[in-house]
Amino acid sequence: MQRILLVILLGLAIAGCKDRRKEAVEKVDHDAAAIRKASAAVNAVIRNSPDCTVAKPLIPEAYQRIDEALQVVDAPATHETLAALKAQVDRVAELCP
Secondary structure, X not given: OHHHHHHXXXXXXXXXXXXXXXXXXXXXXXXXXXXXXXXXXXXXHHHOOOOHHHHHHHHHHHHHHHHHHHHHOOOHHHHHHHHHHHHHHHHHHXXXX
């Protein structure tokens, strides 16, 4: 009887670990999707930075995507990545007042 109880508890513990891993993977995927959206908007700004008339209207959307991503990501590294993206947009915004 004790062995059966031990096997059941062990099974529950293993299932709990798998759920945590699955949650972690889903969270990373969610963070990556948010960063991809922000990065795409920032890349459009950078790609068009030589032509301020094209780049300037793209800047507000890039900032908005960065702000949206900051609200949904959790990992500290993602915050640093978004800060770096914002710095790139800031540079273009300074060049194209």
